[in-house]
Structure formats: structure tokens, C-alpha cells
Amino acid sequence: MTSTEAVNVPESAPLGPSSLTWKYLGDRRVLLFLGRTGTLQNMHPAVGAALQDHSNFFDDPWDRFVRSIPQILGTVYDADTDTSAVRVRDYHKDLKGSDSHGRRYHALNPDVYWWTHATFIELIITVNEYFGTPLSTAEKNQVVREGVTWWRSYGLSDRPVIDNYVDFQRYWNHMLESELESNATTDYAIHAATVNVPAPPGLPGPLWAVLQKPVMMSNVWLLNALMPERGRDILGLTWSANDERLFRATSTVIRHVWPKLPERVRYYARAYEGMQRVARTAG
Secondary structure: OOHHHHHOOOOOOOOOOOOHHHHHOOEHHHHHHHHHHHHHHHOOHHHHHHHHHHOOOOOOHHHHHHHHHHHHHHHHHOOOHHHHHHHHHHOOOOOEEEOOOOOEEEOOOHHHHHHHHHHHHHHHHHHHHHHOOOOOHHHHHHHHHHHHHHHHOOOOOOOOOOOOHHHHHHHHHHHHHHHOOOOHHHHHHHOOOOOOOOOOOOOOHHHHHHHHHHHHHHHHHHHHHHOOHHHHHHHOOOOOHHHHHHHHHHHHHHHHHHHHOOHHHHEOHHHHHHHHHHHHHHO
16 A cells, blocks of 8 residues: 555544444434435435335335334444444345436445435434534544444445545535435425325324324424425425424423433434443443
């Protein structure tokens, strides 16, 4: 390796029980970002096309989240995170085709996969902006560098990798300004309150018939509340001053109530199990 190549190796930070990613990724507050993060991912032309070509997204939109969330958490909280990461990566190896512009795509193209990965890095930062204590600049840099370590567990090229928050923000803004777009999957998400969405797993159909409209209206409202302004423009969403006041009140309540809840309630089961395993080992 030449000295120039060595300088260009992205800097990383440890990913484990002492990391910020460990502290926040498995926090159930990220559930509030379910529609927003999924929609931002789907706004990438290749991701949107892959969902339309290779998934049952329109017939069962819950399936993607039910299957994906525990698996993604496993890449951080499992005892063997590398094996979990390779398993997640390989789910995508046959996802290829042409996007709406006629361009060939493959889900494991590092530039495509990095975008979906970047939405999780950004999620850790943003959940604290809205519903917790905003991270310092040093902490944001740490999250991005932990994201480098996390990325490398997938075994993909470092080509698109970013290792500092300033460049990460520049990349994020570029994607919003120049790459992301609305498509059939995003249209479905933002109109979820007006279409017939199947019941989530485990919820009886008659009960879902009563709950569907208020639940989906709340999900779409949160998607809108948390969406970057440029994202709203792309999707044709509007946001009023009254919406903003209600959202600020909601976020204030969550910010103050959440730390008082038991850890078992605050964390997803897979994250909590990983934390308990580490605690037992340390004890």
C-alpha cells in the first residue's frame, strides 16, 4: 500500500457495548422513524425498483419491517455480528434488474447499499435530535465512524464510505438534492391511510379494521414530521405551523418520559438480549 492509499483509508471507531450505536440503534424510539427511514431508502431509484421487482411490498408492507428490523439489530447486538451481517448481505445478492430510468441496478452495488446503511447512521443521530439529547459534533463523528466498522462487517467495498460528519452531511444533502425521487413504493407509503393495508402480524383482522385508519394516519403524519424538507418537496408533502407545534409538543413528552421507562421496555428484544448477555459476561 502506498502512503497516499494509507491516508485515504476511512477512519473507524469500535462498535460494541461502549459504542453510541449500541446505545441507540436498539432503542424503540427508532420505531417512530419506521415510515420515514423506509421511505428515504425507497426513494433511491435502485432500492425502489428492487422492492417493486423482488418483494411483496404492496401486498404485505409489514413483512419487510418484521423480517428486516431484527436482522439489522443482529448485526450490532448478536454474539457473532459478522455472521449476522453476512447473512443480511446475502439476502440481497440476487436482487438486480433495471430501474425506472432503464439503468441496471444490483442491491449489493456498494453505492446503493451504502445509501441504505447511511439511513441507519443518520437515524441514530436524528432520533436524539428529536426525541432525546442532541449529540455533540464529536459524538456525531463517532457515530459515523462506528458506521464504518459496521459497514465493513458486510464485506463490501470501502469506495463510498464516509468517516466524518461534515462529509456525511454533504453526502446526505447531495442525495436529497440530486438522487432521490418519488416512485410507486413512496406513493404507497404516503397514501397508506387511504388504501387497504393488511393487518400487522399477530393482530386480528376485525381489530385492525377499527385501528387501521388512525394508526396509518399517525404513521403518515410522523413520516411527514420527520422527513427532511427537501424530502417533503420530492414527495409532494405539506407541513403546517399547527403540525409543527403539535409535533414539538409530542417530542417534548417523549423526551421527558422515555428515560423513566424500564430498560426492557425501551429496547427491542434482540438488543436487550445482547445487552443482558454482555452484562452476564462482565459479571
